[in-house]
Amino acid sequence: xxxxxxxxxxxxxxxxxxxxxxxxxxxxxxxxxxxxxxxxxxxxxxxxxxxxxxxxxxxxxxxxxxxxxxxxxxxxxxxxxxxxxxxxxxxxxxxxxxxxxxxxxxxxxxxxxxxxxxxxxxxxxxxxxxxxxxxxxxxxxxxxxxxxxxxxxxxxxxxxxxxxxxxxxxxxxxxxxxxxxxxxxxxxxxxxxxxxxxxxxxxxxxxxxxxxxxxxxxxxxxxxxxxxxxxxxxxxxxxxxxxxxxxxxxxxxxxxxxxxxxxxxxxxxxxxxxxxxxxxxxxxxxxxxxxxxxxxxxxxxxxxxxxxxxxxxxxxxxxxxxxxxxxxxxxxxxxxxxxxxxxxxxxxxxxxxxxxxxxxxxxxxxxxxxxxxxxxxxxx
Numbered sequence: 001x002x003x004x005x006x007x008x009x010x011x012x013x014x015x016x017x018x019x020x021x022x023x024x025x026x027x028x029x030x031x032x033x034x035x036x037x038x039x040x041x042x043x044x045x046x047x048x049x050x051x052x053x054x055x056x057x058x059x060x061x062x063x064x065x066x067x068x069x070x071x072x073x074x075x076x077x078x079x080x081x082x083x084x085x086x087x088x089x090x091x092x093x094x095x096x097x098x099x100x101x102x103x104x105x106x107x108x109x110x111x112x113x114x115x116x117x118x119x120x121x122x123x124x125x126x127x128x129x130x131x132x133x134x135x136x137x138x139x140x141x142x143x144x145x146x147x148x149x150x151x152x153x154x155x156x157x158x159x160x161x162x163x164x165x166x167x168x169x170x171x172x173x174x175x176x177x178x179x180x181x182x183x184x185x186x187x188x189x190x191x192x193x194x195x196x197x198x199x200x201x202x203x204x205x206x207x208x209x210x211x212x213x214x215x216x217x218x219x220x221x222x223x224x225x226x227x228x229x230x231x232x233x234x235x236x237x238x239x240x241x242x243x244x245x246x247x248x249x250x251x252x253x254x255x256x257x258x259x260x261x262x263x264x265x266x267x268x269x270x271x272x273x274x275x276x277x278x279x280x281x282x283x284x285x286x287x288x289x290x291x292x293x294x295x296x297x298x299x300x301x302x303x304x305x306x307x308x309x310x311x312x313x314x315x316x317x318x319x320x321x322x323x324x325x326x327x328x329x330x331x332x333x334x335x336x337x338x339x340x341x342x343x344x345x346x347x348x349x350x351x352x353x354x355x356x357x358x359x360x361x362x363x364x365x366x367x368x369x370x371x372x373x374x375x376x377x378x379x380x
Contacts, residue, residue, distance in 0.1 A: 002368045003092040004032040006085060010077070010102035012039035014257055017288045018121060018146060019098040020044055021172035025360055026096075027051045028173075034088045036081065037098075041257045056084060074105070081106060085113075094367050103140070104132045111139035115367045118143050120164065123150045123281050134158045142367055147286035147307060165359050169288035170351075174259075176295045180266040187263050190231075190253040194267055197227040200301070200333070201268035203261065203289050207235040215272065215301075216247035218329025224337060229253055231264055266296050270336055273312070274303040274323045283307065290317075294351035299336045299343035301329070315353075316346035 005026050013019050013035065024047065027033050035048065035055040048055050058077050063069035085095070095110070096117045097103045103110060103118045110116050118140050120133070134157070137143055143164040145151035151164045182188035200219065202212060212230075219228055228250040230240060240252030253264060265271070271293040275282040285307035293300055300318030302308040312318045319332035336343055 009098035013037035014041040014044040115141040149284040170291040200226040202272040217326035221330035222333040294347040315350035
C-alpha cells in the first residue's frame with residue numbers, strides 16, 4: 001500500500017485550491033505527504049503544519065535580464081525537484097503532480113520513474129498542450145480529471161485505455177459557518193463595506209474577457225436592493241468604477257488569498273459564477289468556487305453552460321441563464337430572491353452529495369497495485 005505521496009506543484013500551490021484539498025485529504029487518509037511548490041502562502045503553510053505535512057519551496061533566482069532569469073529558474077527548479085525527490089522517495093511512495101504544467105516541464109524525469117499520478121486541472125485545445133499531454137499520458141500511471149466531460153475528451157483525444165478518474169474541485173475541511181469572523185485587517189476592512197447590505201458576490205478574475213456589464217445591467221433592471229460585490233484580481237484596473245456607472249451600488253473588495261476569501265464569501269447572500277462558452281475548457285468548466293458557495297448554502301446566479309447546468313442547475317442550487325441578456329439576469333435575481341430558501345437547500349445538497357473520498361480511494365488502490373505488481377500503466 002502507498003505510504004507516502006510526494007506532491008509537486010510547479011505553480012504556487014495556494015493558487016490551486018484543488019491541490020490544497022487533495023494534500024489535506026491524503027494526509028487524513030493516514031498517508032505521509034511531502035509537498036514541493038514554487039510558493040506557499042503563510043495561510044496554506046499553517047494548514048500544512050497543523051496536519052504535519054512537510055513542505056518546501058523552490059528558491060527563486062532574480063536577474064535584471066528577465067529572459068536570463070526565467071532560464072536560470074527553470075534549470076534551478078529542475079535541479080531542486082530532483083534533490084527533493086531523492087530525499088523523500090521510497091519503494092512505497094507515489095509521485096503526484098498537481099497540474100499539467102508541472103508534468104510538461106518535468107516530462108523527461110517522469111517517464112523514467114513510477115508510479116506517477118498527474119492532475120489535469122484544465123483541458124486546453126492548443127496544439128502544444130494537446131501534443132504534450134498525449135505524450136505524457138502514455139508515460140505516467142494515472143491521470144485525474146476534474147469534470148466528467150473533460151475526462152471523455154481526454155480519453156478520446158489522448159487515446160487512453162480507460163477514463164481518468166474524476167476528482168471534483170471541492171474544498172476540503174472547509175468551515176461552513178455563515179458570517180465568519182475576519183482574521184486579518186484587510187478582510188475586516190472589506191467586510192465593513194458590506195455591513196447591513198444584501199450582497200450579491202462575484203468571486204473570480206475580473207477582465208475584459210469576463211464582461212460583467214450585463215450583470216450590472218441585470219441588477220439595475222431587477223429593481224432589487226442588492227449590493228454587487230467584486231472579489232478577485234482586477235486586470236482591468238478600474239472594474240468597480242466602470243460597473244458603478246451602470247449599477248451605482250457596486251463595490252470592489254480586492255483579492256484575498258485562501259482561506260481568507262472564505263471569510264468574505266460567508267457574508268454573501270447570492271453568488272455568481274459565469275464563464276464564456278468559447279472552448280471545451282470553459283463550456284465544461286469545473287470551478288471550485290461553486291462548491292465554496294454551496295458550502296455556505298448560498299444560491300447561485302450562473303450562465304447557461306453545461307458545466308454549470310449539470311451541477312448548479314441539476315441540484316436546483318441556483319439559476320443558469322444567458323449572461324448576455326440583462327433581462328434574463330434580472331428575472332433570475334427576482335426568482336432567487338423570491339424562493340431563496342429552496343435554492344439555498346439545493347446548494348447545501350449539492351455540497352453534501354459531492355464527495356471525492358471514493359474516487360481518491362480508487363486512485364490509491366489502483367496505483368498501489370501497479371506499484372507492487374509491476375503492472376503496466378493505468379489510464380492510457
